Amino acid sequence: MIAFENERLAEEAVKLWQEAFHDDEAYIRFFLSRHEDAAVLTETENGSLVSALYLLDGAVLTHSSAYKAFYLFAAATFERYRGQGYMARLLHKAEKYCRDVGGQYIALVPASPALFAYYERFGYQTAFYAKPASVGSDFDLPTDRFLWSDAHLRYIREEAEAFGFPLAEKSGMLFSVDENTIKVPDPEKKHPCGMLLPLNENAKAKMPDNAYIGLAME
Numbered sequence: 032m033i034a035f036e037n038e039r040l041a042e043e044a045v046k047l048w049q050e051a052f053h054d055d056e057a058y059i060r061f062f063l064s065r066h067e068d069a070a071v072l073t074e075t076e077n078g079s080l081v082s083a084l085y086l087l088d089g090a091v092l093t094h095s096s097a098y099k100a101f102y103l104f105a106a107a108t109f110e111r112y113r114g115q116g117y118m119a120r121l122l123h124k125a126e127k128y129c130r131d132v133g134g135q136y137i138a139l140v141p142a143s144p145a146l147f148a149y150y151e152r153f154g155y156q157t158a159f160y161a162k163p164a165s166v167g168s169d170f171d172l173p174t175d176r177f178l179w180s181d182a183h184l185r186y187i188r189e190e191a192e193a194f195g196f197p198l199a200e201k202s203g204m205l206f207s208v209d210e211n212t213i214k215v216p217d218p219e220k221k222h223p224c225g226m227l228l229p230l231n232e233n234a235k236a237k238m239p240d241n242a243y244i245g246l247a248m249e
Contacts, residue, residue, distance in 0.1 A: 033063050033071050033085070040073060043080035051107035052142075058194060065189065068182040072124050074108075074117045082108040082117040084125060088180040091136045091227065093239040097178060098135035101125075106139075122153050126228065135234040138177050138244060140225040150226055159225030159244040160217035170215040172202045175239035177225075204245050216243045 035041040041063070048059045066087070074082040084106035090097040103125060108118050129137050139155065141147050147157060159177070164170065179187075187205060191198045197208035206213040214224070218241070225244045229235035 033066055033069050035071060036073070040075070040080050044071070044083050047080060047083055047107055047109055048105060050110060052105065061190065061193060066186055068180045072121060072128060074121045076112070081112045082121045084121055086125060086129065087183055089138070089183070090178040091138065091239070091242070092178050093175045093242065094237050095174065098234060099133050100136040100138055100177065101129045101134050102177070103137050103139040126230065130230045135230055137228040137230065138225060140244065147223065147226065153228070155226040155228045156238070157223045158227040158239055159242050160220045160222055161214040161224040161243060162217040162222040163212050164215045166199050166208060166211050166213055168215060172204065173216050173241070173243050175242035177242065177244040206245055214245070
């Protein structure tokens with residue numbers, strides 16, 4: 032279970048998620064109550080929630096080595112508080128948190144193309160590319176990719192069963208299916224998908240420039 036400071040913040044987090052992403056309450060509560068590998072970071076004002084984001088355990092596989100990483104998910108600020116720097120502070124807090132626990136990278140998939148420029152302001156660089164293809168397509172799985180934790184993959188299977196989300200499995204990986212379409216690696220780098228923030232100089236030197244982040248949560 033994702034741990035909030037108190038029950039009030041947990042309830043406000045559900046409302047924030049609904050306002051920002053328009054997901055069903057049942058799905059949000061399912062995510063918050065069943066995730067074994069996620070942490071929540073928050074910004075508050077007078078004890079009330081202003082901003083929140085979630086960090087999932089994972090790894091970046093590149094140069095034939097795996098580096099501890101986190102996936103930053105569902106970053107949002109209540110509309111009435113936007114434009115006041117809360118998310119900027121929260122992103123810096125996430126960077127410090129991940130670095131303090133030995134993380135080498137933070138990965139994310141911007142919710143819209145316009146947000147690529149926003150995250151660039153905080154040092155994130157486009158590093159993941161994925162293009163749409165039919166479920167039956169053949170493709171080569173790149174060496175450089177984001178690896179989800181076993182806990183998250185178990186969660187995805189539970190989520191798919193609980194909410195009827197279709198999944199496909201190819202080459203030992205899970206893929207979200209949308210109208211018989213999955214996202215596959217894009218060797219030509221025509222379809223930017225996600226970004227990476229290296230957390231130290233070694234990670235920066237080894238950072239892939241075209242990796243794959245299959246089953247990205249969107």
